[in-house]
Amino acid sequence: xxxTVKIDAxxxxxxxxDFHALxxxxxxxxxxxxxxxxxxxxxxxxxxxxxxxxxNDLIPATRLTGEIRIDGENIYDKGVQVDELRKNVGMVFQxxxxxxxxxFENVAYGLRVNGVKDNAFIRQRVEETLKGAALWxxxxxxxxxxxxxxxxxxxxxxxxxxxxxxxxxxLLMDEPASALDPISTAKVEELIHELKERYxxxxxxxxxxxxxxxxxxxxxxxxFITLERNFMVPILRVTMFTSPNSTPSRSTISSC
Ligand code: ADP
Numbered sequence: 001x002x003x004t005v006k007i008d009a010x011x012x013x014x015x016x017x018d019f020h021a022l023x024x025x026x027x028x029x030x031x032x033x034x035x036x037x038x039x040x041x042x043x044x045x046x047x048x049x050x051x052x053x054x055x056n057d058l059i060p061a062t063r064l065t066g067e068i069r070i071d072g073e074n075i076y077d078k079g080v081q082v083d084e085l086r087k088n089v090g091m092v093f094q095x096x097x098x099x100x101x102x103x104f105e106n107v108a109y110g111l112r113v114n115g116v117k118d119n120a121f122i123r124q125r126v127e128e129t130l131k132g133a134a135l136w137x138x139x140x141x142x143x144x145x146x147x148x149x150x151x152x153x154x155x156x157x158x159x160x161x162x163x164x165x166x167x168x169x170x171l172l173m174d175e176p177a178s179a180l181d182p183i184s185t186a187k188v189e190e191l192i193h194e195l196k197e198r199y200x201x202x203x204x205x206x207x208x209x210x211x212x213x214x215x216x217x218x219x220x221x222x223x224f225i226t227l228e229r230n231f232m233v234p235i236l237r238v239t240m241f242t243s244p245n246s247t248p249s250r251s252t253i254s255s256c
Contacts, residue, residue: 006031006170006200007052012066014047016059021047024066027219034192034201036211037219045204048219049172052202053089054082070170087114089170090163095179096155098147098162103139106147106158110166125165132198133161134191153184157191164199171195173203177210189214 007029014022022044029035037045050056051068054075067074075085087110098106107126116122126143130136135157139150147158156176163171173192177185192201192214205211211218 004031005029006033006070007202008067008069008072009048009051010067010069012048012051012064012068014044014051014056015063016047017061025219026066029200029202029217031200032196032198033217034196034203034215035217035219036215037202037204038206038208038211041206046174049174049202049204050091052170052172053086053091055091057082087166088168089172090166090168092156092159092163092171092173092176094175096152096159098150098155098158101147102144103147103150103158104143107161107165109162114166129161129165132164132195133157134187134194135161151184153180153187156180156184156188160188160191160195164195168199170200170202173201175204175206178206185210 005028009025009027012022012025013020025048037048039045047056051064052070052075056062056064064076068076070085070089073080099109101109104126107129108122111122111125127136127140130139135154138154139158142149147155150158156179160171160173160176176192177188180188189210192203195201196216203211203214
C-alpha cells in the first residue's frame with residue numbers, strides 16, 4: 001500500500017539555553033496515522049511535539065537545528081506564516097482549556113478570528129465539527145451555555161472540536177486524557193481512533209496501554225524501554241534514540 005509522509009523530522013536537536021533537550025531525532029510520520037511519543041517524564045516528548053507547530057518559538061533562549069517538514073515544507077523556513085501553520089497543525093493540551101465563552105462560540109472562535117463572517121456557514125461548521133468530535137448529541141440543546149458547565153471529558157472533546165473547526169490536517173495532543181476519569185478517557189481514545197480517518201495525529205502519553213490502544217506507531221524516547229512486538233504495528237519508520245543524559249545511539253525499527 002502506498003503511504004505518504006506527512007511529517008518528516010531530520011536530525012532535530014533542541015536546546016533550552018545551554019540544556020540540550022533533544023538530541024538528533026529523525027522520524028517520519030505517515031499521513032492519517034496516529035503516532036504516540038512515549039517515554040519517562042522529562043525525556044523530551046512535549047518539547048518534540050511542540051516543535052511541530054512552533055509553540056517553542058514562544059520560549060526565550062531556545063535553539064533548534066535540523067529540519068521539520070510538513071507536507072514537504074520546512075516549517076522553520078523564513079517565509080513560513082506561523083498563523084497559517086498553526087491553523088494546519090492544531091493543538092490539544094493536557095488539561096481541557098475551553099475559553100470563557102459558550103459551547104458554540106468555543107467552536108466558532110477559530111473561524112471568527114480568521115475573518116469568517118457568514119453566520120449560516122459558521123452554524124453549519126460548528127454542527128459538523130461537534131458531530132465529528134462525537135459531542136453533538138450531548139450539547140446540541142445547550143449550545144449557548146458556558147463551556148465550563150460541561151464535564152472535564154466533554155470539555156476536552158470540545159477543545160478537540162475547537163482545534164478541528166479551522167480544518168487542520170494535523171492534530172497534536174499532549175497527554176489529552178491524563179486529567180480525565182476512565183470513562184472520559186475511553187471516549188477521548190475512541191474519538192482519536194475515529195479522527196485518524198481524517199487527520200494525522202501525534203499524541204504524547206506516559207501510558208503504554210493507551211499508546212497501544214490508539215496509535216499505529218510509537219516513538220520511544222528512552223534508552224531502556226523494552227519494545228513489545230505488538231507495539232510495532234504498521235509503521236513507516238521510527239528512530240529510537242537515547243535519553244538526554246546518555247550518549248545518543250540510534251537504530252531503525254522496521255515493521256513487524
Ligand atoms: P516530557 O514531555 O517528556 O515530560 P519535556 O519535553 O516537558 O519532557 O521536557 C524535556 C526537558 O526539557 C526536561 O528536562 C525539562 O525540564 C526541560 N524543559 C521543558 N520545558 C522547558 C522550558 N520552558 N525551559 C527550560 N527547560 C525546559
